[in-house]
Each structure stands twice: as structure tokens, then as C-alpha cells.
Amino acid sequence: MAVAESAITRKVVERASGGQRTRDLLFRLSLLLCLFIAVLFLGVLLVDVVIDGAGFLSPHFVTSYPSRLTPDTSGVRSALLGTLYLMVLCGLFIVPVGVAAAVYLEEYADPTRWYNRLVEVNIQNLASVPSVVYGILGLAFIVRGPVDVWGLGEGQPTLLAGALTLGLLVLPVVIIVSREAIRAVPPSIREGSLALGATKWQTLWKQVLPGSIAGIATGVILALSRAIGETAPLILVGAGAFQLFDPKVDGPFSAMPIQIFNNVTESKPIFQELAAAAILVLLILLLLMNSAAIYLRNRYETKW
Amino acid sequence: MDGGQDMAARPGAGSTGLIRTRTRRSVGEQAVKALLAGAALLSVLTTTGIVVTLINESSGFFRQVSVSDFFLNTNWAPLAGGESQSFGVVPLIWSTLYLTAIALVVAIPLGLGVGIYLAEYASPRVRKTFKPIIEVLAGIPTIVFGYFALTFFTPLLKDQLGIDVQIFNGLSAGIILGILVLPTIASVSEDAMSAVPQSLREGAFGLGAAKWQVVVRVVVPAALSGIVAALVLGASRAIGETVVILVAAGNNPNLTLDPTVAHQNMAAFIANVARSDASAGSVAYVTIFAVGATLFVMTFLLNLVAIRFVRKYRQVYE
Numbered sequence: 001m002a003v004a005e006s007a008i009t010r011k012v013v014e015r016a017s018g019g020q021r022t023r024d025l026l027f028r029l030s031l032l033l034c035l036f037i038a039v040l041f042l043g044v045l046l047v048d049v050v051i052d053g054a055g056f057l058s059p060h061f062v063t064s065y066p067s068r069l070t071p072d073t074s075g076v077r078s079a080l081l082g083t084l085y086l087m088v089l090c091g092l093f094i095v096p097v098g099v100a101a102a103v104y105l106e107e108y109a110d111p112t113r114w115y116n117r118l119v120e121v122n123i124q125n126l127a128s129v130p131s132v133v134y135g136i137l138g139l140a141f142i143v144r145g146p147v148d149v150w151g152l153g154e155g156q157p158t159l160l161a162g163a164l165t166l167g168l169l170v171l172p173v174v175i176i177v178s179r180e181a182i183r184a185v186p187p188s189i190r191e192g193s194l195a196l197g198a199t200k201w202q203t204l205w206k207q208v209l210p211g212s213i214a215g216i217a218t219g220v221i222l223a224l225s226r227a228i229g230e231t232a233p234l235i236l237v238g239a240g241a242f243q244l245f246d247p248k249v250d251g252p253f254s255a256m257p258i259q260i261f262n263n264v265t266e267s268k269p270i271f272q273e274l275a276a277a278a279i280l281v282l283l284i285l286l287l288l289m290n291s292a293a294i295y296l297r298n299r300y301e302t303k304w
Numbered sequence: 305m306d307g308g309q310d311m312a313a314r315p316g317a318g319s320t321g322l323i324r325t326r327t328r329r330s331v332g333e334q335a336v337k338a339l340l341a342g343a344a345l346l347s348v349l350t351t352t353g354i355v356v357t358l359i360n361e362s363s364g365f366f367r368q369v370s371v372s373d374f375f376l377n378t379n380w381a382p383l384a385g386g387e388s389q390s391f392g393v394v395p396l397i398w399s400t401l402y403l404t405a406i407a408l409v410v411a412i413p414l415g416l417g418v419g420i421y422l423a424e425y426a427s428p429r430v431r432k433t434f435k436p437i438i439e440v441l442a443g444i445p446t447i448v449f450g451y452f453a454l455t456f457f458t459p460l461l462k463d464q465l466g467i468d469v470q471i472f473n474g475l476s477a478g479i480i481l482g483i484l485v486l487p488t489i490a491s492v493s494e495d496a497m498s499a500v501p502q503s504l505r506e507g508a509f510g511l512g513a514a515k516w517q518v519v520v521r522v523v524v525p526a527a528l529s530g531i532v533a534a535l536v537l538g539a540s541r542a543i544g545e546t547v548v549i550l551v552a553a554g555n556n557p558n559l560t561l562d563p564t565v566a567h568q569n570m571a572a573f574i575a576n577v578a579r580s581d582a583s584a585g586s587v588a589y590v591t592i593f594a595v596g597a598t599l600f601v602m603t604f605l606l607n608l609v610a611i612r613f614v615r616k617y618r619q620v621y622e
Contacts, residue, residue, distance in 0.1 A: 020514035027516035028425060034417025035434060038490070041483045042441045048456045049448065100343035108337050109344070123347050125607045128537060129600065130544025132571040133354060136596045139578070140357040168350050175347070199329060201336045229445025232546035235575045257447045257547075264451050264551055272455055279448050286443065 049283070053276025061277055065244045066259055071270045076278050078243040079259035082159065083228050083285070085247055086255060089163035090170070090227050095220055097167075098174030099209075102216075105175070106182040107204060127172035135236025138165030143237050157238025159253035165233050170223035177222060181215025182208060186304050214300040221293040225286050231257035256282045358600055361593035368587050374594065380557055382591045383577070391591065393598065399557035400543060400569035400599075403478045407542040410482025412535060415489025419534070422490070423497035424519050442487035450551030453480035458552065467564065472554030474567035481548050489538040492614075496530020497523050533613035540606040544599065546571035570599040 064075035101123075109116040142152060142161045152161055185208050193203040209216075240254050241262035247253035256278060263275035366374070369391045377392025384390070418438060422431050458476040461467045469475055500523050508518040524531065546569075554566025555576055568576070574592045 020517070024514050024516045027519070031417045031421035031425060034414045035421050037414055038418055038441065038483070038486055039434070039437055042437065042444075044456070045444070045448070045452045048452060052455070097343045097346060100340045101347065104337075104340035104344040108340060119344050119348060121611060122351050124611050125604065126347055126350060128540050128544075128603065128607045128610070129354070130546070130571055130603055132544065132546045132574050133358075133596055133600050133603075135578070136574065136593065137350070137354050137357055140361060140593075141353050171347065171350070199333055201333055225443060229443075229447070231445070231447045232550075232571065232575050235546075236578045238578075257445055260447050260451065261547065261551065264447075264454060272451075275451055276455075279451060282445060283448070286445075290443070 046283075049276050049279050052273055053278070053280045056273055056277035057280050062281065066242045066254075066263075066274075067244070068242050068266070071268070071274060074274065076256065076259055076281055078246060079241070079254045079256045079278070080281060080285075082239070082243075082247040082253040082255040083257075083282075085159055085249065085253070086163050086166060087224055087228055089160060089249070090167045091220065091224055093164060093167035094171055094174050094223060098171055098220070098223075099178050099216060101171075101175045102178035102182055103204060103209075106179050107200070107208070123172050123175055127176065130232075131169055131230050132232040132236065134165055134169040135233035137168065138162070138233055138237040157240070157252055159247050159249050159251065162234055162237050162239055162253060162255070165237050166227040166230060169230065169233060170227045173223040173226060174219050177219025178212070178216045181212035181219065184215060184304075185211040185302075189304075211302050211304075214297050214302065217296045217300070218293045221289050221296070225289045228255070229257060229282070229286065231261055234258050235261070256285075354600065358593055358597040361590055362597045365587070365590040365594040368590075369594075378559055383580075383588050389587075393595065395557040395559040396568065396570055396573060396595065397598070398559050399474070399567040402561075402563075403474055403481060403549060403553065403567055403569050404539060404542040406474065406478025406563060407481035407485055408535075408539060410479050411485045411489055411538055411542070414482070415486045415534070415538065416493055416531070418486065418490040419493035419497065419531075420519060420524070423494045424515075424523060438487050438490055441483075442491070446484060446545060446547045447551070449480050449484050450477075450548045453477050453548055453552035469564040470554070470566060472552065472566045473564050474553050474558075475563035477549050477551075477553035477567070478563065480552065481542055481545055484545065484548060485538040485541045488541050489534045492534035492537055493527070493531045496527040496534065499530065500526045529613040529616040533610045536606050536610040536613065540603045540610065543569070543606070544571055544603050545569070546575050550575050570595050574599075 060073075061075040062080060063077055064073060065077050066079065067074040105116070105120065109119070111117065111120070138161060142164050143157060144155045145152065152158060152164075189207050189211060190203050193207045194200070198206065234255050234257065239258045240252055241259045243252065243254045260275050260278045260282065263271045263278060374391055374393050376394070377390060378394045379390040379392045380395040381388055381390045422435060422438075426434065453476050454472075457480055458469060458471065458473065461469050461476055467475070504522055504526055505518050508522045513521070549567070549569045549572040553568060553572070555568055555572075556566055557568045557573070558565050574596055577588065577592045
């Protein structure tokens, strides 16, 4: 009896929702289509770059200097070195400053105070200021700014100025991600440490930061991979292209995105292929960094 | 330390014993706090630096070009020499908004579609596969999108689809710009929809609603403030993008609805002037600060709106 009843009920429900089911299917299919188009664009983009650039990709391409005159044998040496230097300097800048700011906002700041709320809204807002505006800041404040040390403030483009500009650009990313990592450490860990007589700073340094290191490292790598892909701020602070010398911290420099950009704007077709090959080098670098982030996250992530 | 022992030795010392004494330890703690606060303060100084720079340098610009001339004149030729030089920013703002509009026409349906699918339909396994793919799309440097627009997408539009576009055109750059902001819209809107409590969905199912009805009439309205934030953030990203436009859309703005011709946005203009070595201090050169200030104000307002909306949906469900 019960079985028969449920069969009848099912039939009734099915009849009533027949039209709904078609609509449901259509809706689902159109959503899938959106996802498909997004993935398709990514796929076509990657395949296109590989097809255009793979021919030039070789150890020679990485180790030789770029050249407008002899494109056949040119490479990306000065640009790649520039990008690596930028990454190191930028990291040295954003790790202490970003983590310190995150610790302050999570552990010390009283969120009901207006100045702490100001800092918070300010960081959220900075995260979406266009990168070219940071370039303007770098140009006016760092390249030609009031400071006059290590080639800064002399009006000449320097690698250090580029690194600081990129650092300011990605600092909000580091702060936001680090804050999340710090917040994920349960309060009981802090309470336990404080109850044993540790000071607030000891608790932070010995318990909270080690507990959130995986998240912080991921955030820093994320920020750095955003930094080395940026073109606009570096154009503003005066990064060069086709440089026949290695970059210096207090001197002129080049970077991968700038070299790619200048290759793209050359008119001869061979430079498009060089641009594609340089893009591949940059993408491989980004891939390595992201793999490192995933490895760090899996290796050091603490489960509470 | 000393203070603590002192108090323990004199249990009846009264309220004066509770006054915090300065020890080496507490001074150190205060110093640490000050240092950390200093790091947080740097972000405020960054904003101050941007605002001061823009005001300072554009005031130099507006001493030579009147404000009304800048915002009302429709002839934009800041780099031209002599008589034909003109500073009407209207075409530049128009092209900026026009390119942003093309991008959003692409990015809003696709981004929301992806966001809804990942939040509401995808199984955990599918989500685990496709979320990182969308993140990869977000992590690709914009210069790569520029390269793609110029060397692949524009020829595709012209040769395969038969659209009569110029080599540098707003259509190709705008569509690729849309793909560029798609991940922003997808991930922010997905977060918003995932924050909608399960009970709302269950309630709707219990009333006999079909899945699509639950999504469209319950989940999306419930996550609306987050979705609006996603759209505003996407728009702000599109307005401020430089390189895609610089590479693929050409070097002059156009006061026209025709997407097949060159367009230029404010960010690309700034980069283009900085690149072309206009002599420092010349009027053409300080133009970048006036344009930068305009761009900053536009994105700043959009960001404030987005932050407000994000906060609203957080307050409701957390």
C-alpha cells in the first residue's frame, strides 16, 4: 500500500514539474557554457602562446641579451635578471612590513577606534587602486622624490625604485592574506600561551606566527607573482627594454613584462615570436612560484 | 615580573598595587606595538602620497589649462604641437567608459554564470578542479592578455568572423578586457552566494521550488549586495587596466560608438606619455597627473561603493 502510494505521488510530482525540469536543464547548461567559454579562452590563450613562442625557447634564449638589431639570436637575459632582482627586493620589503601590519590589525588594533577602521578601509581601497596610479606615485615620490639614497630621488630610473613601487602595489595583498592566516589560529593557542606567563609578543612570535606561516608564505608568493607580472608601474618608473647589460640595484633596469611589451610593439613579425617566447619564460616562472606556494601550504599547514 | 612578586608579598596593599608598573618587559611590549602600528600606518601614508602627488602635480596642470576646458572641451590632443594642442578630456573619458562597457557586457554574464555554477551546481570535485583554473586565469599577467588580443583575437575577428576592425581597435581589446575581469566577478560573487545560509535554500525547496528557481529567486537576491560588489569591483578593475588597452586598442581616444576603431583609456594614455619621454615639466607631461587624478577619483568612488556592499552582506550572514 505504502509503495503504491509513493509511486502515485512521484508521478504527480513529476507531471507537475516537467516544465521546470526542462528549464532547470537549460539554466544549468547555460551556466556550464559560461564556464566552458572561460576555460576555452584560457586554453586558447596558452596554446597560442606556446605555438608562437616555443620555437625560440631554449637555454640560449634565457642567457643572451635582447637585441633590436639581431633578433634571431637575441634573448631575455637582462629582463629576466631584472625581474628576479625585483622579486627579491620586493620580497625583502613586503614580508616584514606586510606581516607587521597584519599582526597589528589582527592582534593589537581595537576595531572600534576610528583610526583602526580608517587603516582597514584604506587597505581595502588600496587593493583596487589601478596599478598605473602606483606608477605615478613611484615616479613622483620615489624616482624623483625627496629621498636621496642608493640612487633614489635622483630622477633616474633605478631597480630599487621599481621594487619599492611594486612593493607598495602588492602590500595590501600580503596584509589581507596574512590577516586571514593569523585569524585562523584559534584563540585557545593564545590563551594557553598567555596563561603560562608569556607576554603578548612572545605569544605572537612563538605561537601565532609559526601557526600561520603557511598562509603567510602563500600570500607573499601570491603577491610576488602579481608584482612580477605588472607592466604599467614599471613603464612609469622608467624600466627599459633591449638592455645589453645586467641590471644594478641603484641603476637602470629592465623586466620581463617591459621586454615583452616592447617586443609586441615592434613591427617585424619575428618580434611577436620573441614576445611569445618571453611570455613563456614569465609563465614558467609564475608556475614555479605557484607550485612552491601549493607545496608550502600542504607541507606546513597546521590543522587545529 | 617584579611588580607581580611585590603584589604577592603584600596581599593587602589595596588598589594602588594594581597600577601597572613599567618594567623592561612592558616597555619592550609597547615598542613592539608601536613598530607594528607603524607598518600599518604605511598604508595610510601610501594613500596620502598618492593624493598629495596627484593634487600637487595636477595643480601645476590646471594653472595652464582651465578646469572647464579640461572637462568640457571635446578635443583631446595634449601631445600635439603649437595651435592644435588641446586638453579636452571628454573623448578620453568616453573611450575609457566605452571600453569598460564592452568588457562588462562580456564579463558580467560569463562571470556571474561561472560564479553561480561553482557556488550552486558544481560538485565538490568539479569545484576543486575548476576553481584553480579560474584562479590561473586571474593570475596571468595582463601583458599576456594584450599580446593575445593583438596577435590572436583581432585577426580572428577580422579574418574568421569577417568583422571589419582596424589593427588597433576597441572591440578586441574590450572583449579581452572582459575575460580579464571575469575571474574577479566570478570569485567575489561565488563567495557571496556561498555565504547564503543553507536553510534559505532548504526552505525554498521545501515549498516545491525547482533548483533554478531557488538559485534565481532566493540565492541571488540573498547574495545581491555581494554580487553588486563583485560587479563594481570588476568595473573598477576594467576602468584602471592599462596594458591590454595600450597594446591592442591604439593610441588615441575616440568620441564614437564605433568599436572597430582605435580607443584609448586614461591608464593607457598615462603609460603612453610616460613611455614616449615627453620632457619632464612640459604641459604634455603634467597632463598625466591630471588624467591620473581623474582616474583615481573614479576608481576610488567605485571602490567605496564596493566596500560598502561587501560589508553589508557580511553583516547579514556571519
